[in-house]
Amino acid sequence: MSEQERTDARTGETERLAEVIRIIDRKLLKEMSVQGERRGDVVGIRQEFWDDLAINFSDETELGETWSSIVQQAELLAERERSHRVASEAAERLAHQHDNPYFARIDFAEKAAASNDAGEGAAGETAEPEVIYIGRASLVGDDGETFYIYDWRAPVSSLFYDHEPGPASYETPGGEIAGELTLKRQFVIRGGRLRHMFDTDETIGDDILQAVLSEKSDTAMKSIVATIQKEQNRIIRDERHRLIVVQGAAGSGKTSAALQRVAYLLYRYRDSLTAEQIVLFSPNPVFKGYISRVLPDLGEANMRQMTFRELIEARLGRRFDAEDLFAQTEDLAATEGTREGDARARAVRYKGSEHFFETVAAYLDRLKREGVVFRQLRFKGDTIVSADEMSRQFYGEYGEDSFGDRLAKLRRWLNGRLTAWVDDQLQEPWVEQAAELLEEEDIQRAYVSVRRKGGFHEGAFDDEDKMTELLLRQAAENAIGPLRRAVKGFRFMDAPETYRQLFVSRSLFAACAPDGRLPEGWDWMAQRVEDKLGRKELDHEDATPLLYLMEALEGFRKVEGEVKHLFVDEAQDYSPFQAAYLRRRFPRARMTVLGDFNQAIYAQAEDSGGFGGWTRLAEPSDTAVWRLTTSYRSTKPIVELSKRILKPEDAEGIRPFNREGEEPRLIRCRDRAHLAELAAADVTALLAAGHATIGVIAKTAQEAGDACSLLKEQLGEDVPVTLVSGGSANLPKGVSVLPSYLSKGIEFDAVLVWDGSAERYGQERHRKLLYTVSTRALHVLHIYYTGELSPYLT
Template sequence: MLQKGVLTEWTEKEGIDVADEQSVRKEEERRLSEVLKQVELRLDKELSVLGERRGDVVGIRQEFWDDVRMNFSDATELGETWTSIMQQKEILMERERSHRVAFEAVEKLAKMHDNPYFARIDFAEDGCKPEQIYIGRASLVGDDGETFWVYDWRAPVSSLFYDHEPGLVSYDTPEGEIDGELTLKRQFVIRAGKLKHVFDTDETVGDDILQAVLSEKSDTSMKSIVATIQKEQNRIIRDEKHRLLVVQGAAGSGKTSAALQRVAYLLYRFRQSLTPDQIVLFSPNPVFKGYISRVLPELGEANMRQMTFRELIEARLGRRFQVEDLFSQTEVLSASEGTAEGAARERAVRYKGSEHFFLTVERYFDRLENEGIRFRPLRFRGDTIASADEMATQYYSIKASEGFAYRAASLRKWLLAKLAAWADSQLDQPWVEEAAELADDEEIQRAYVQIRRGGGFHEDAFDDEDRMTDALKKRAVEAAVEPLRKAVKSYRFLDAVGTYRELFRSRSLFTDCSPDGKLPEGWEWMAARAEETLARKIIDHEDATPLLYLMEGLEGFRKVEGDIRHLFVDEAQDYSPFQAAYLRRRFPQARLTVLGDFNQAIYAGSQDSGGFGGWTRLMAKEDTAVWRLTTSYRSTRQIVEFSRKILLPEEAAEIRPFQREGEEPRLMRCRDGAQLADTVAADIRSLLEQGHGTIGVIAKSAKECGNAAALLKERLPDEVPVTYVTGGSAELPRGVSVLPSYLAKGIEFDAVVVWDASAARYGQERDRKLLYTVCTRALHVLHVYHLGEPSSWLPQGS
């Protein structure tokens, strides 16, 4: 069997016969030519179909109303007209669906023409002849329906390429295990339909392929990794046994890429029962959402639902409250470093994300089953329709065993009935009569139509005027109380904020609910802070999840998303135990895949959580698998070695660099801000000239980034794009991106320039992981600048 190497570069001194090399290459080029002909034939057919479908859609749209029989003379004709419109609509929708399917087929085949496959395995099933299996991003089947020119990388047999070396092997299928012998593993680099390189290997993915792929320049979007999936990543991608997968991966180990390939695999494996809208991925920020948005479409799959935890909070609390986000909280804590206020706030942040506080709130729920829920009175213009005490009496008259959901729904029904009765009692009140008299033409017309439908305004009617007045009064009352009705329907009568505040108003209540009967350190400060902020309808980020959990618990978790089958959480180490527990309750039926890196736990609320914030306690041990990815593929060996030294030895022990060589990271001192800006601007010009398309200038805070972006724009020519990336940015641009440290997570750049990694900026112990995170964003080049003394976490003498 051929040994590992680049076939186009092998020589006889390496023990490989040149004639064999040429023969293999010619064989593979001939086969590639056959596949491309198949792709072209299929592409011609699909283009023809696409043209027909496009013509159908355009024609139907243009002639839509010509083919509809329009008649509004009576109810029967109106019904027939409506039926005719709906028939035309169904025909148009069907043609549009066919057009979309044809367009997607053409798009897939066009990509396949550029790069139809990346691997070949020769496999002989027990008792059968060997078969050559070519593996690509999508399958290509002959017109006979039996000839497989290319197998999809997600097909069961394709797992042999990722999981096994040549020899006796087996692989799992839905029908059972298949045994046989793997006799060849071959890899290809194909670009624009041309065979560039051929590799034979005994490994999962040969180092030569990885070297070639990892040496490429970065893009503004994440790439698919199907051609370079490693054995340990493949296990994560294809795991169907466990309900909870926890993936601890070093920076650049491919955990996010593996997660996205897992989504693609699940959609392929369960294509009859799983759709993209049944999968949710939580991203760390909007920039990252945009960064990964092209991976699944590149694989021919629609994107799953993506959201940030911030968006989840905003959807429930953002309309009524000013809610602080995680990045604002981080900036506040950074600005108040070294002060008593800052220390107190940080204690509160850490505590309110802890498992201790989650258990305290859970025990508080036990108390609330029997007493203590606060209600908002139902009032209208000073009149109390239902008082808070009446609501409490009505609520607690229902057995606690019925649960929060049933009791809240019953109280809601009672309030709606009470509101309707009160509205009827107001019909003769002066304010109603006045509103009826001031009705506009539109309201009068609606009242007229209502009475006409009821038999009014004909020759035998004698009370039309009175009926009009009554109708206008009733409509006036209904319009006036509609906001109250909506509030009741949306459970606004439950005062979750007031109920939450009670927990911090009473020491005895808090200690009774505390699992160890103790108050946390700094409880008095937390109590005063909660009273002051919540009274002003301001919610600190650390209060948002507990408050949301309490709110939805009082409503009986009516907002749970039981139709979601898979939940993916990236940067999971940044989620507090409280947030992890909330997501589990919000998505009760979902299987969980959580990914993160202990060494990148940069936020105060998650740094005491042991890395994954209690994720592993969410499900039974037998339903849980913990995977570790220790090899860092993103950065060069030199950058990985430099970054490892920032961490504590025990934290860095398992991190292994992939042996891709590059230049040593540079550590440079500047005397002041002006020299820093001048030197970085010159550095950027040089990096761009070297061909680096994406350059990240990373400062610690947003304030520093704003200053850095302004200084660099002054010093760089207009043709060099400098973009200040904020928490609201949705896309990562090409050129120079200036961004704060906490927004860089999960993103990579050809070159990273660290803006002022001085002891003054990165001097605290918690800054160690932040600095590590920043440095590990670089693929090829890392330049670290500092004013004054460098951070003590940085390797010295670099």
């Protein structure tokens, strides 16, 4: 393209942008007007709701008319509220579009499928190119047919991500559309003004990508719809496979692609899929906050987010002091190299293994015949139903039924026994005393019950007796309310004790093990389970097996059956046991799991063999495994250094995007005080240079706390320094000090690694941890050390 042609093209695009901005402004004014009108309607209806009603309860006819009037007013209010919400969402979307309406243009000439009756348009010929502009959201003219902008998730938009100019095609629900891509153009539009324009032959032009990647970081992840790469687009739009496994290098856009996939699915299946039916497992609360803005920026509601810790807490937190993964990691680090620490590490690895999952599964099969431990129902020291009675009913009376049917019958039987016990207690003095203390609401309820049955009218002679009996029964039922709730929640089964029984008998464990053998260190594990459960404590490595056993005994009645899509980020940190458990908890969900086995830093996943625990969850024909090898996050020098930390075979295939930057610095310090002094000076310089987010990453939480204190002493009150803990939900601007395991998935303009010495990162198991913290940096990486430098950095 000549300079004159380029000038003419830019002039044409500028004029076209101005036209689109005018259309957006006109629509925005209209939506804001509707929004204002509906807001007034809603306020007015709420204020006058009862004034407009003719309330009359004198007889059944008047009561019906009154109720009908209330319903009509409520429906009118709900309709106006919905209309106001729709107008508000439209106005917000248009306001975003005014700033940046689109980011790409493609000209596509569709190939004719067949000749028409007049003999024109023979098969294979191409029509005139259609000009298509692509943005975060569509923009349609007032006629409802003219598309000024296509949503990036529309089928035709995939041409932009998947093809360069030339022959091209895209998939639609009706089949493949083929043709010729004659132009591919990218824009940078800010504040409604055209800043840059590029024509490109590449999937996504390096000029645009360089510009985006060179921007400063933020405390929240951004959308990448303007820079989605071809390999990411395949992941985003994959609708065929039930299980998608993504292995991606650090900074390769795994999480970004996953979030765009959520947005795509909500768009593609908007009539049958809601955000509530999508669940994302995040590695920690900090990461949850970090990614929380991406979907709202794309006009979609956030999917449900949770951490595995929250799942455990929801079911076991009230019964046990349950250790989390971070506390387990800190304990292993504190006892590293000791006899106790080595035994604990063996137990952690084993209890996350497929061998142990198969052992527990076999134990569950055995429990269908014998072995479930029941918990007796007692009231004030008296046994209402003993554990032996429950066992006889379960394995004897109902022994021929399925496990689930037996459980349902046992629950009904227990409720019957509780009702019979209440009948026997009605004449007991404690019931009469309890009835005298009933709340007025209970008394009113008893009166209404008698009145409904024809009581308290002329000719009735035993109403007082009925009322007394009802109050006595209500008092007794109130007293055994906790027992009723325990029966409803299946707490008559003692899942923790049933789990403990597996570790009581060596022969029982061996009989359930798939190879008939006990794991190394079994005696230590057995004693540990005994001690911990006895103190109502729960090691993290026991939490998932206990949860699985508990929910399997209850028939997985509390599974998330309505969830249609499950996303698991940092999947390499999940043990095979946890992967198998999630498959059973979300039985109908399609799964997308993402991770990097070079960042597998937790002991529970050390023996998982990469993603083996995940890929075996579905048939090969239903599974897609994608690899993302280009690292976009960090500059080329930072990626090259981080690759040297890994073993050569693990680093093979990781490619840095060609973005230059300053070389990482390895800084030797005399001692910790000197380290803090140098780091504080660098923080001051980096902030002055415009770096908005600086991460000071220490190995453990204790080291992070020490580093934070030392930096605050050096920097004073002028520079805010925030210690990020496991309970933190948001990443602050400025300087964040955090332990290594909380940095996963997050990025900073500059990363200062606090003590990368051989003492802290000298063992083989520290190699991936050092790689993980080093790859958090976008632009600047400083690694300080005392003594000898880590051997993985030399």
